[in-house]
Amino acid sequence: MKTPKIRFDKVTKRYGELTVLDSLDLDIAPGEVVAVIGPSGSGKTTVLRVLMTLERINEGVIWIDGEPMNRMRQGDALVPASQAHVRKLRSKIGMVFQSFNLFPHMTVLGNCIEAPIHSLGLPRAEAEARAEGLLAKVGLADKRNHYPSQLSGGQQQRVAIARALAMQPEILLFDEPTSALDPEMVGEVLEVIRELARTHSYTMLLVTHQMGFAREVADRVCFFEGGKFVEQGEPNAFFTQPQSPRAAQFLSKVLQAG
Amino acid sequence: MNTVRISALVGAIAFLVGLAFATFSELKVFLPALLKGLVVTLQVAGLSFVLFLFCSLLAALGRTSANLALRFAAGIYVEIFRGTSLLVQLFWLFFVLPEFGVVLTPMTAAVLGMGLNFGAYGAEVVRGAILSVPRGQTEACIALNMPEWKRLFRIVLPQAFAIMVPGMTNLTIELVKATAMVSAVTLVDITSAAVKQNLIHYRTVEIFLITMLLYYCLCQVVRYGSKLLEVRVSRYRGALN
Amino acid sequence: MNWDWTFAIHTVMPRLLSGIITTIEVTILAFLLAVLLGLPLMLLRVGKNRSISVIVGEIVEFLRSTPLLVQIFFLFYLLPEVGITLPPFATGVLAIGVYYAALCSEVFRAGFEAVPRGQWEACTALNLGRYRTMRDVIIPQMLPPIVPSLGNYLIVIFKETPLLSFVAVAEMMQAAKLIGAEFYRFSEAITLTGLLFLILSLICAALVRWVEFIVNRRIYR
Numbered sequence: 140m141k142t143p144k145i146r147f148d149k150v151t152k153r154y155g156e157l158t159v160l161d162s163l164d165l166d167i168a169p170g171e172v173v174a175v176i177g178p179s180g181s182g183k184t185t186v187l188r189v190l191m192t193l194e195r196i197n198e199g200v201i202w203i204d205g206e207p208m209n210r211m212r213q214g215d216a217l218v219p220a221s222q223a224h225v226r227k228l229r230s231k232i233g234m235v236f237q238s239f240n241l242f243p244h245m246t247v248l249g250n251c252i253e254a255p256i257h258s259l260g261l262p263r264a265e266a267e268a269r270a271e272g273l274l275a276k277v278g279l280a281d282k283r284n285h286y287p288s289q290l291s292g293g294q295q296q297r298v299a300i301a302r303a304l305a306m307q308p309e310i311l312l313f314d315e316p317t318s319a320l321d322p323e324m325v326g327e328v329l330e331v332i333r334e335l336a337r338t339h340s341y342t343m344l345l346v347t348h349q350m351g352f353a354r355e356v357a358d359r360v361c362f363f364e365g366g367k368f369v370e371q372g373e374p375n376a377f378f379t380q381p382q383s384p385r386a387a388q389f390l391s392k393v394l395q396a397g
Numbered sequence: 398m399n400t401v402r403i404s405a406l407v408g409a410i411a412f413l414v415g416l417a418f419a420t421f422s423e424l425k426v427f428l429p430a431l432l433k434g435l436v437v438t439l440q441v442a443g444l445s446f447v448l449f450l451f452c453s454l455l456a457a458l459g460r461t462s463a464n465l466a467l468r469f470a471a472g473i474y475v476e477i478f479r480g481t482s483l484l485v486q487l488f489w490l491f492f493v494l495p496e497f498g499v500v501l502t503p504m505t506a507a508v509l510g511m512g513l514n515f516g517a518y519g520a521e522v523v524r525g526a527i528l529s530v531p532r533g534q535t536e537a538c539i540a541l542n543m544p545e546w547k548r549l550f551r552i553v554l555p556q557a558f559a560i561m562v563p564g565m566t567n568l569t570i571e572l573v574k575a576t577a578m579v580s581a582v583t584l585v586d587i588t589s590a591a592v593k594q595n596l597i598h599y600r601t602v603e604i605f606l607i608t609m610l611l612y613y614c615l616c617q618v619v620r621y622g623s624k625l626l627e628v629r630v631s632r633y634r635g636a637l638n
Numbered sequence: 639m640n641w642d643w644t645f646a647i648h649t650v651m652p653r654l655l656s657g658i659i660t661t662i663e664v665t666i667l668a669f670l671l672a673v674l675l676g677l678p679l680m681l682l683r684v685g686k687n688r689s690i691s692v693i694v695g696e697i698v699e700f701l702r703s704t705p706l707l708v709q710i711f712f713l714f715y716l717l718p719e720v721g722i723t724l725p726p727f728a729t730g731v732l733a734i735g736v737y738y739a740a741l742c743s744e745v746f747r748a749g750f751e752a753v754p755r756g757q758w759e760a761c762t763a764l765n766l767g768r769y770r771t772m773r774d775v776i777i778p779q780m781l782p783p784i785v786p787s788l789g790n791y792l793i794v795i796f797k798e799t800p801l802l803s804f805v806a807v808a809e810m811m812q813a814a815k816l817i818g819a820e821f822y823r824f825s826e827a828i829t830l831t832g833l834l835f836l837i838l839s840l841i842c843a844a845l846v847r848w849v850e851f852i853v854n855r856r857i858y859r
C-alpha cells in the first residue's frame with residue numbers, strides 16, 4: 140500500500156481528566172476526502188486541531204507523508220520535534236475555521252496575501268496575482284478591497300477558504316465550515332467546497348453536520364464518539380446501513396431533526 | 398467627536414481671550430516667564446511620552462510572554478512603579494542616585510521618572526488590549542504557518558492598538574498634568590514659573606487661571622489628536638456604514 | 639555605596655512614621671470629601687435642568703484637565719488673599735477632595751446610567767417619589783458596580799498626597815525632604831519613603847479587593 144497522506148498512530152489527547160482522543164488510529168490516502176461526523180462535544184474539532192498543531196498531543200505520533208510531525212527522526216529514534224520541523228510539515232496543511240478567524244484589520248486581499256508574503260516569502264505582485272485568482276474562484280473578486288466586517292458570513296467563510304488555498308496546501312481541514320452561518324448562506328460555501336473536492340486533488344478532512352453533503356462529497360465517512368472512530372465506511376453504505384448501534388442511533392436522531 | 402471639537406474650540410478661544418487680557422494690561426510682565434515655562438513643560442511631556450510608549454510596549458510584551466523570567470521581571474517593574482508615587486520616584490532619581498555615583502541632569506531625571514512611571518500603568522493597558530485580541534486570530538496565524546514575531550507585529554498588535562487608544566489617551570493626559578511636578582528636580586516648568594511669578598507680582602487669580610488654561614488646552618489637544626487617531630485605526634471595525 | 643542602617647533606623651524611621659499619620663489622615667479625609675461632594679455633583683449632572691448639567695459638566699472637565707498641583711497652589715495662595723486663613727493641612731485636603739470629587743462624580747454618573755430604565759419605570763408604576771426612588775432603589779443599585787473604581791481612587795489619592803509637600807504639609811514626603819535638608823543625605827529617607835508607599839499601597843489594594851468581595855456578596859447573594 141502507498142504511504143498514507145495522514146496517519147494517526149495511537150494518538151491520545153487529554154484535557155486534565157478528560158480523555159478526548161483515546162489512542163486514535165486513522166489513515167487517510169492522498170486525495171481522499173474524509174467526512175467526520177459525530178455528536179457535538181465528542182472531540183471532532185480536537186482531531187483537526189491536533190493535526191494543525193494548535194494542540195499538543197499527550198501520546199502517539201501523527202505522520203504526514205510518512206514523516207512524523209510531532210516527533211522527528213534522529214538516527215533510529217524519534218525525538219520531540221523542533222519548531223523548524225513542525226513549521227516545515229505544517230506548511231502542507233491549511234485549515235478553515237468554524238468562526239472564519241479572518242484578520243479584521245486587513246482587507247479581503249490583505250487577508251489572502253498576508254501569509255504568502257510573510258510566511259512563504261513570495262513577492263507582493265505574485266502573491267496578489269495568486270490571491271486574485273483564488274478570490275475569483277470563490278466568487279469574490281469584486282470584494283477584494285472590502286474589510287471582513289463589510290461582508291456577510293458566507294462571503295467571509297469563502298474568503299477564509301481562499302486565504303487557506305493561497306498557501307497552496309496539500310491537505311485541507313474544514314471544521315464545521317457552515318455551522319456559524321445563516322441558513323441561506325450555507326449553500327454558497329458548500330458549493331465552493333464541493334468544487335474543490337471535485338476538481339482538485341487535495342486530501343480533505345471535513346467535520347460537518349450536513350449529512351447530505353457528507354454523503355455527496357466524501358469518499359469515506361467516519362463516525363466519531365468516545366474518543367474513537369466507532370465506525371467508518373463508504374458513504375452510501377454508512378448512511379443506509381450503519382453497522383454499529385451507536386451510529387444508527389445518531390443518524391436516526393439527526394435525520395429526524397433535519 | 399463633536400464634543401471634542403467644541404471643547405478644543407472653547408479652550409482655544411478662552412486661551413486667546415486670556416492672552417489678550419494679559420497682553421493689554423499690566424499683567425504682561427509675567428506672561429513671558431509663563432511661556433518660557435510652557436516650553437519646558439512641552440519638552441518634558443514630549444520626551445517622556447516617547448519613553449512612556451516604549452516602556453508600556455516592552456513591559457506588556459514581557460508580561461504576556463511565555464518566558465517565566467521575563468514575565469516576572471516585567472511584573473516587578475509594574476508593581477514597583479505603580480506602588481510608589483511619581484514624586485517619590487523623581488526625588489529618588491535626582492537626589493538619591495547621585496549618592497550612589499549616578500548623576501542625572503534635571504531633564505533626564507524628569508523624563509526618566511515620568512516615562513518609567515507611566516510606562517508601568519501603560520503596560521497594563523497594552524497588556525489588556527493584547528489579551529483582548531481573540532484567540533482565533535493567533536490560531537489562524539498558526540494555521541497559515543506565520544512566524545511568531547510576524548504574528549505579533551502584523552496581526553495581534555495592530556488589532557490591540559485600536560483597543561488601547563482610549564486607555565493610552567487617558568494616561569497621556571495624566572502624563573501632561575503630571576509634568577507639573579518636575580519642579581521637584583529643579584526644572585522651571587509652567588507651574589513652577591507661575592509660583593515664582595506669583596511670589597513677585599501677587600496676581601494669584603490671573604496667573605493661576607492662565608496657567609490652568611494652558612494645561613486645559615494641552616489636554617484638549619491630546620484628546621482631539623486621540624480622536625483622529627481612533628477614527629483612523631479602527632476604520633476596519635463596523636465599517637458596514 | 640552610601641547606606642547607613644543606624645541612621646535609617648534611629649533617625650529616619652521615627653520621623654517618617656509620624657509623617658505617615660498625616661499622609662493617612664489626608665488620604666481618608668480627602669477621599670470622604672470627594673465621595674460626599676461627588677454625589678451631589680453627579681445629581682446636578684444628571685438632573686433635569688440642561689444648562690446646569692452642561693455647566694457642571696464643563697467645570698468637571700476643566701478640573702480634570704488641569705494638574706492637581708496647580709489647583710493646590712492656587713487654593714494655597716488664593717484663600718489667604720480673600721481672607722480665609724486655613725492651615726496648609728486643611729487647604730490640602732480641600733484641594734485634593736474637590737479635584738477627586740470631580741472624578742468621582744463621573745464614576746457615579748457611569749454607575750447611575752448603568753441602572754436599567756425598567757427600575758425607574760417600576761418606581762413610577764409603584765408611585766414612589768423622586769427622593770424615595772433615588773434613595774431606596776437607584777443609589778443602592780449603582781453603588782456595587784462602582785466600588786472598584788472608588789477603591790482605586792482611594793489608592794490614587796494616597797499616592798498623590800506627596801504633592802502636599804510642595805506647600806509644606808508635614809506628610810511623609812515632607813518629612814523625608816526635611817531629613818535630606820538637615821543631614822545632607824537622601825538615600826535612606828527617600829528610599830524608605832518609597833518602600834513605605836509600596837507596602838501601604840499593596841495593603842490598600844488588598845483592602846479594596848476585600849471590600850469589593852463583601853459588597854458583591856451582600857448585594858447579589
Ligand SMILES: Nc1ncnc2c1ncn2[C@@H]1O[C@H](COP(=O)(O)OP(=O)(O)O)[C@@H](O)[C@H]1O
Nearest residue numbers: 154157159177178179180181182183184185186
Ligand atoms: N481547551 C480545552 N480545555 C478543556 N477542555 C476542552 C478544551 N477544548 C475542548 N475541550 C473539551 O473537549 C471535548 C471535545 O471538544 P471538541 O473537539 O470541540 O468537540 P466537537 O468539535 O466534537 O464538538 C469537549 O468536551 C470540550 O469540552
Ligand SMILES: [Mg+2]
Nearest residue numbers: 180183184315
Ligand atoms: Mg467542534
